[in-house]
Amino acid sequence: MIDPDEPYKTQIAKQAKIIEALINRAERGHEVGGSAYSLFESAIALQTEVWEKTKDLEKALDTLGRASSELEIAYQAQERIQRNLADAMVAMEDGFALFSEERLQVCNAQFRHLLADVEPLIKPGLGFDDYLAAVNASKYLNRDDSGGISRPQPLVKDQGSGERFSSFVMELRNDRWFQISYRQTSSGNITVLQTEITDIVRENRREKNRLIDQQAHFLQAAFDHMSLGICTFSSRGELLVRNERFGELLGVPLSLLKKGSPFQRIIEHVERHEILEHKGRRSKFASWFKVMRRGETMQERCRRRDGMSLDIRTHSLPGDGFIVSIMDVTAETQAAALLEQRVQERTAELTEANRLLQIHAIEQIKIEAALRQAKEAAETAHTSKTRFLAAASHDLLQPINAAKLYLSMLTETAGQSGAEDVVGRLKRSFTSIETLLQALLDISRLDSPAAEFNITSFELGSLLQGLAGDLAPLATEKGIELRMVPSTRWVTSDQRYLMRCVQNLVVNAIQYTECGRVLVGCRLRGNRLRIEVWDTGIGISEEDQTRIFNEFTRAGGAGKGTGMGLGLSIVERACRHLDHPVRLVSQPNRGSVFSIEVPLAAPGRTSVCENPMMEQLLDGSLDLIVMVVENDADELHAMTQVLESWGASVLAAASTVEAAALMQEIGTAPDILLVDYQLDNGDNGIETIRTLRALAGIEIPAIIISANRQRQFLQLCNEMSFAVLTKPVQLVRLRALIDWKTRARSA
The missing domain is CATH 3.30.450.20 (PAS domain)
Structure with a gap:
């Protein structure tokens, strides 16, 4: 019923009305009737309520008194603050004004009297923007050359306090300077402060002039000392x-x-x-x-x-x-002139030196031409040497081949024991000559820059077995055991040179072993195969191990008849060209181990054209028609005698033309062709085989006899499907090769 927010006087008046109403009600209750006791109770209750209301009224009056006292104190504090603010504004040397809701509330006299034409506008209620516009338009401001002044700037927010502020400087006509600063407070009011900075500006001007004068003095001093x-x-x-x-x-x-x-x-x-x-x-x-x-x-x-x-x-x-x-720049000019003179002198010297160099270059060209001619002469000589060696390999082996054929026939026909011994000695002598010539020719080929190798993949086991069969008589003659460990590995190398190297190692082992045995076997070393030759011979000392690979060098302690010292030289040269490492482990009087490492190859099909299995010399009759083409009469006669002794019918010819005429005369093709490669007048065995096959219309089996080991030659032989037999011819291999070629045709 009573709102506590209403003034205390209003609350007291309402409470008085309520008390009066309650008293009147109680009196009317006595008049209406009821027992004395009920009336007494009502009076007691009414009195209690009157006391409570009286207490509340007293409290309200007390609160109203305290509020009145606090309000009086606040009024007094406000008046004191206003007096202090007024005193402070009067005491301030600078102009000060306070704008509330962008309307002027209060200012001091300095703020009002700064500009005479703006003073009439300085009244409470003046808008802040109107004040700035009036200041900017004042006629007492000193304009710059463009007719403007430093313009008031909009309020900018301070990043530190969050309040907005701005300021600008204006110059009056009487050389007075003021800085007008205005800031927006946290309550939204704007305070404006007009500060005179005339003394500061004039002092800065005097300092600037002093610095300019001092700088000019310094500049002049610097100029004078330059x-x-x-x-x-x-x-x-x-x-x-x-x-x-x-x-x-x-x-x-x-x-x-x-x-x-x-x-x-x-x-x-x-x-x-x-x-x-x-x-x-x-x-x-x-x-x-x-x-x-x-x-x-x-x-x-x-x-x-x-x-x-x-x-x-x-x-x-x-x-x-x-x-x-x-x-x-006199000194510089003189130096430049002197330098130019020196340059001219140096240029003249260089010109003369260049002339001498040109003369020297002409002489150098002549010398190079002479050297080129000498080189061409050396290359011509080397080519001539190569042709000579190729011819020597044919011409030297030609009579040896014929002599061996005759010796073979003589061995078969000689019946007397004395004649057989003489034939054996003669045969060994020819074998030594053949070995020496083969070694010299091999060394010459390996030393030639144009040395060629026929790198193929082949099975090593059958070749080692064939080598063991060939060298078994030599080992038996010396009374030592030659053992070959079987192997089925395939390797990549030049078949002829590799087998020649292994043969030389085995022959050396046999020759330098007086008793015991020689063992040949293979060991795997990763992706390579090591061919090892063990012997129980005299061994090699450490000082000899570094020189035995030289030409005509034999190990110390070797007796006569143990070789000419060329075998290991051929092994070293061939393996160096083929990139096959050669190793030696030896102790004197205990034996030696030579090894050659060759790369392994994947198993494949054996090339029977290059490596037919050699058989022992057959005793049966060779019932074949054999065409022999050979330009050397002695060798042709010897080969004819050997073939006829085997039971063959021989057609002998000295050239391709004779062979073709002879085949046309008999009206049939021979069973096999046995042709020498190097014939007279530019003729060769390949052309002979082509001509006879063309005449016969069939591929006649053929064997070509030659000392040529060039890669192109061997590839051509393989493409034309004929075998190659090297000189001097071994009759065991010749008979086996003829039998294999003719049987392959029959099959």
């Missing part, structure tokens, strides 16, 4: 600053070098007295002023009449002025 001649001019060409060196170098009197002297007068003096020359003619120094007015930079080197060289440069300065610098 070796350059320096002079600055204004945009109108009037002299500003110069040093004494400028007048000394330019040769101009001091009366023309006073401050404010025109640049044109100085130039006219220089031109009139012809003080400067430019490379033998008068300088165009007078035209520089026009160039400098265009803002360009100029440079010119001049010479005075006394011989002094000057380097004159001009540069533009801020404000359209320019600076002229003069440098004495």
Whole structure:
């Protein structure tokens, strides 16, 4: 019923009305009736309520009294603050104003009297923007050259406090300066402060002038101590600053070098007295002023009449002025002239040296031509040597081959024991000659830059078994055991040279072993195969192990008849070309182990054309027609006798033409062709085989006999499907090869 927010007087009046109403009700209750006790109870209850209301009323009156006292204190504090603010504003030397809701609330006299034409507007309620506009339009402000002043700026937010502020500086006509700053408080009011900074501005102006004067003094002192001649001019060409060196170098009197002297007068003096020359003619120094007015930079080197060289440069300065610098470059010019003279002298020397070099180059060309001719002569000689060796391999082995054929026949026909011994000695002698010639020819081929190798993949086991069969008689003759461990591995190498190397190692082992055995086997070493030859011979000392691979060198302690010392030399050369490492482990009187490492190859099909299985010399009759083509009469006769002794019918011819005529005469093709490769008059065995096969219309089996081991030759033989038999011919291999070729055709 009573709102506690209402004034205390209103609450007290309402409470009085309520009490009065309650008393009237109680009185009306007595009048209406009821027992005395009920009336008493009602009076007691009413009295209790009156007491409670009286207490509440007393509390309200007490609270109202305290509130009145606090309000009185607040009024007094506000009046005191206002008096203090007024006193502070009056005591302030600067103008101060407070804008609330962007309307002027209060200001001091300094703020009001700053600008006379703005003073009538300074009244409470003046808008903040109107105040700024009035200040900006005041006639008492000193305008700049453009007619404007430092404009008031909008309020900017302070990043630290979050309040907005701004300020600007204005100059009055009587050289007074004020800074007007205004800030927005946290309550949204704007305070404006007008601070006079005239003393600060004037002090800064005096300090600036002092610094300018001091800088000018320093600049002049620097100019005076410079070796350059320096002079600055204004945009109108009037002299500003110069040093004494400028007048000394330019040769101009001091009366023309006073401050404010025109640049044109100085130039006219220089031109009139012809003080400067430019490379033998008068300088165009007078035209520089026009160039400098265009803002360009100029440079010119001049010479005075006394011989002094000057380097004159001009540069533009801020404000359209320019600076002229003069440098004495006499020493530099003289040095340049001296350098130029030295360059000319050096050029003459270089020209002479170049002429001598050209003469030397011509002589060098002649020498190179002579060397080229000598090289061509050496290459021609080497080619001739190669052709000679190729011919020697044929011509030297030709009679040996015939002699071996005759010896074979003589061995078969000789019945007397004495004759058989003589034949055996003769055969061993020819074998030694053959071995020596083969070794010399092999070394010559391996030393040749054009040495060729026929690298193929083949099975090693069958070749080692064949080698063991060939060398078994030699081992038996010496009474030692030759054992070959079987192997089924395939390797990649030149088959002929590899087997020749292994053969040389086995022969050496047999020759240098008096008793015991020789073992040949293979060991795997990763992706390579090591072919090892073990013997129980005399062994090799450490000092001999480093030299036994040289030509005609034998190990110490070797007896006579143990070889010529070429076998290991061939092994070293061949394995070096084939990249097959050769190793030696040996101890004197205990034996030696030689090994050759070759790369492994994947198993494949054996090339029977190159490696037919050799068989023992057959005893049966060779019932075949054999065409023999050989240009050497003795060898042709010997081969014919051997073949006829085997039971064959022989057709002998000395050339392709004779062979073709002989085949046409008998009217049938022979069973096999046995042809020498190198024939007379440019003829060769390959053409013979082609011609006879073309005449017969069939592929006649053929064997070509040659010492040629070139790769192209062997590839051609393989393509034409005929076998190659090297000289000197071994009859065991010849008989087995003839039997294999004819059986292959029959099959």
